[in-house]
Amino acid sequence: MNQYIMPGSQRTLLFSGMALGLLCLVLSWFVGADEFHTRFWTNLLHNTVFFTGISFIALFFICVCITAWAGWYTLFKRVWEAFSLFMIFGFIIMIIIGIGNYLGYHHLYHWNDPASIETDKIINHKSGFLNKGVYLFGGLFVMAVWYLFARKLRSLSLAEGRDGDASFSYHHTARVWAAAFLPFAGFSSAFIIWQWVMSLDAHWYSTMFAWYSGASWFVSMICLTLLVLIYLKSKGYYEQVTGEHIHDLGKFLFAFSIFWTYLWFSQFMLIWYANIGEETVYFRHRMDNYPVLFYGNLLINFVFPFFVLMRNDTKRKFGSVGIVATIVLFGHWWDYFLMIKPGALHTAHELMGAGHGHGHDDAHGAVEHAAHFVSGFTLPGLIEIGVFIGFLSAFLYVVYNRLASAPLVSERDPYLAESIHHHV
């Protein structure tokens, strides 16, 4: 079975998931506690950033593997290609958010508030980089390049599967494109994450943030790959994908969970030790007002996968690795929740508290305000879970749709034999 056919029941399930997500998204417009509809906009931004990032990292990792002459992943490389093609839908939503930001329809970003640019020294100082023009048009440029590469590598892969020959000309071309993408992706992903997420806490910055959030995307991408592969295998596809491939993916999940923790801790400890006000504000706010999210983040994304995946056999068994992948995928969604929600809520309170704009000195009132439980911010509510399910369904629908549009295994890939005989 080299051709995936999407069953009707799956289509129905995923469309119901999407409908649920849409319903919850609309609900979050109305049940939000503030006049800016921050709950709606943060839900939209949070899930879009999370799933677009997974899509981007899939493309990035295909390029890494091609450049590194890796062969183990070749059997299921179409799964990652399908992941990378979700990108365009994420970009459409990001462009909507960008236009909303440009026209002032929402108040996600403190740096976009005209009064704050006037009176707030730090925001004023950063306004050369953090402004609505760079956000929209810079983002548009990066997204266009990413999508160009995603399309190009996909079309090369398809062409190779169709009429590749012993000269491996398609693979050679793909190597050039992959190598060209890596440096661009490295710098542009930092630009994107600073603009989209880090600038939500406009006064704060961290030079480790791009790595930290990128590691989070990577772990999520591996989790989704495992879950999709286990699902497809349970339906009888991908007979040649064995415990050996799952083992390698499990090792990536294990190793990058630790890598994520390493970055999280490095970022935290340096800021904690230096104790500089403009840096500690990020963690102080989260530790005091979001303790469940803050400490739960470490438990779910480090302690749990570390101890469960430490053994050899738990990385190989579909059951154990599947359970870990499910929980850690949710864990990194939770991680992005913690990156995005507190900053946006703080901005909303600050802007509302002083009738659209005042200096940074008055921020104390806003911090105290945030100490109260705010549904959909302090903890993910049912609406947030619903939106997550909606986005996950949309992501999986695009993935299965793209998988169905091409053979599951690229028969003429030069590394196919290596992948089939992969043994760890």
Added chain:
Amino acid sequence: MTIRDKKVIYGLYNDEQDLLKAVKVAKGAHMDILDVFSPFPVHGLDPLLELEESRLHIAGFIYGMIGALTAFLGMTWIFTKDWPIIFGGKPYWSVPAFIPITFETMVLFASIGMVVTFYTVCGLGPGVTNPTLDDRLTDDKFAIAFDASHVDAGDVESFFAKTGAAEVNTKIL
């Protein structure tokens, strides 16, 4: 594994695939293989020989835990009871500052503990000379060895001839 005063009959193979096939044949004929030697780990050899999974990593986990606890509890005792010092206005019991040292000590204990355990189990150590079967086994040859007192010499010779051994030797270790 230590072998002492044993007459060993062994065949040398030029290729790992020949070796794997020969081991399969020997298993099929219920021949009692003493050991198999190769210059590098051969994929698929362990399950063929029905070797048990090494327990070295369990020992490593325990050493690591001991190391982590030693460092963490040690620093806790030093900085809260024995000699409290304020660093940069931080509390005495500053957990984030302990993490890097705890991690390093865990790695140190686990690595040294595993090396010592491995050497002890294998009978290795300074001043120990272990007899070698054939010097070329560290270079490009593969060997299947039989204990000459457990097998019939004729059977073994015909087995080696059949499975394409390049050379058959006997040695007393």
